Amino acid sequence: MLENIRIVMVNTSHPGNIGAAARAMKNMSLQQLYLVDPLEFPSAEAASRATHAVDIINNAVVCPSLSSAIADCSLVIGTSARERNLNWVIEKPHQMALTALAQCQAVDAPVAIVFGRERTGLTNQELALCHRLVHIPTNPDCSSLNVAAAVQVIAYELFNTVQEYQTESFSTKPDGDDQAALAGQIQTLHQHLQQVMSEVEFFGSNNPENVMRRLQIFLNRAQPSRRELNILHGILTAMQRKL
Amino acid sequence: MLENIRIVMVNTSHPGNIGAAARAMKNMSLQQLYLVDPLEFPSAEAASRATHAVDIINNAVVCPSLSSAIADCSLVIGTSARERNLNWVIEKPHQMALTALAQCQAVDAPVAIVFGRERTGLTNQELALCHRLVHIPTNPDCSSLNVAAAVQVIAYELFNTVQEYQTESFSTKPDGDDQAALAGQIQTLHQHLQQVMSEVEFFGSNNPENVMRRLQIFLNRAQPSRRELNILHGILTAMQRKL
Structure with missing residues (x-):
């Protein structure tokens, strides 16, 4: 290991x-x-x-x-x-x-x-x-x-x-899209989110940096699977289409 | 000692x-x-x-x-x-x-x-x-x-x-809005998210149940703070306003 x-x-x-x-x-x-x-x-x-x-x-x-x-x-x-x-x-x-x-x-x-x-x-x-x-x-x-x-x-x-x-036994081993996403994949989602937040004028006159760092910490803590990232990308894309 | x-x-x-x-x-x-x-x-x-x-x-x-x-x-x-x-x-x-x-x-x-x-x-x-x-x-x-x-x-x-x-336990003890959100607060965010997903026609003809359960597991695993939930509500509200 x-x-x-x-x-x-x-x-x-x-x-x-x-x-x-x-x-x-x-x-x-x-x-x-x-x-x-x-x-x-x-x-x-x-x-x-x-x-x-x-x-x-x-x-x-x-x-x-x-x-x-x-x-x-x-x-x-x-x-x-x-x-x-x-x-x-x-x-x-x-x-x-x-x-x-x-x-x-x-x-x-x-x-x-x-x-x-x-x-x-x-x-x-x-x-x-x-x-x-x-x-x-x-x-x-x-x-x-x-x-x-x-x-x-x-x-x-x-x-x-x-x-x-x-010496100890082991827990379930997710495979395919249920595996943990890679760090770079989480970063891509984070960027997609920031883009949509800009498009819906979330930031106004505020600096996005602080809020985006908090969201980054949140996403990293959640350790999303690849499938979960796909769902989140799908939601963001659906929003963009609707706009 | x-x-x-x-x-x-x-x-x-x-x-x-x-x-x-x-x-x-x-x-x-x-x-x-x-x-x-x-x-x-x-x-x-x-x-x-x-x-x-x-x-x-x-x-x-x-x-x-x-x-x-x-x-x-x-x-x-x-x-x-x-x-x-x-x-x-x-x-x-x-x-x-x-x-x-x-x-x-x-x-x-x-x-x-x-x-x-x-x-x-x-x-x-x-x-x-x-x-x-x-x-x-x-x-x-x-x-x-x-x-x-x-x-x-x-x-x-x-x-x-x-x-x-x-001493036995060791953890940073956040206070105020940095405290872990309550289960009900996470549920409220989850409902808000589902509402926005409906509004942007994310689900199409599919049953939302499966995807919403996955998102619920994701949110619960992340153990968001109150402040993080506020940010997420803010993003969803900004999207609704824009629509």
Whole structure:
């Protein structure tokens, strides 16, 4: 199951952290590393910190944006050091691991776990692309983990949980259009919705950004199936036809 | 309870690992760092990698031998990457955390967790000073964790387990309109949606029942907040006005 887990590091500043993350991944049997706009990569320091995990560094996929790094994923989990006041599902690492592995069994597509910048984490726009969040509990007076250390904790929980998991029996496996939609398909629906909202003059003089981010979070939380997305597209198209 | 946990690093070669371990400790509310014969300490690199945890670096106690570092401890747990053929009690990290915390509650003396050299771990003589061992499960093809990453995993398990002791549930508690909507409020939205779908002739000659049930399941799964329901009602009303 772990081969479908994808670690996504966004805009990492220090190549040493990329190398240390790759090593942590390999120790825990993870393989897929995606790097969104890294500051310095390829890098000798990344390769040296990776030690036995140079293969992960050599196979790392560099992407220009988070949305391109997750478009083919069936579930996107963001890491967050802060508590968020929007209506997120926030899990602790062990619960997150159960969720991610269940998804890997149910849908044959990658599950992404997204790690933000060293100092500032993920932006609100990037968080809105995530379907749920994971928060590593920390000392409230010193809550900022090194990013490679955070990858280590998450990778450890996944590896550990897979071992628990393989011994237990399994839930129903939806197929065809009842499978979870991919992240890119949810984005397409979100764009269709925004288009119809414009056509019916929902926004007036207001900035659409805030409301659209809320709707994005809502859609991602719902984890719609492909069939459900088709129905929603159908409703929007029926509205457009009627106008 | 965590104030009585002591992290002991034996003969560490790279001062960066001491710094990274200190940071991992502070993030997880550990304070006591003992260094047995470190190769290079004090060190600017250790302080820099420690970031906000310089206090732990400054208060670190340097000892000439492992036995002097653990003399006042009530329990000594060694970390081991290999399985040992002697008759050790070897625990996984979560079980180790339960053991260590139970000991901290029972005896007012430190509990030491001992980490070996980067390349070679602990010697047999050093292991013989330990009361039991902890083994972090890893990929058998690549089992050697970075020593600071190992400190991170162990510190995380200790911090996490203390919280289990102290509190059960963990969730952000939204208030006002960010609270989860009531079932009846979701039903009202569902009815509003059906009405608009009728008005735009979505159903044609088909029975709406099947599609409406799917939408109901989708909405319920999403667990919308009151604010999100208000937005969705707003979109539907804007559409009706436009028609």
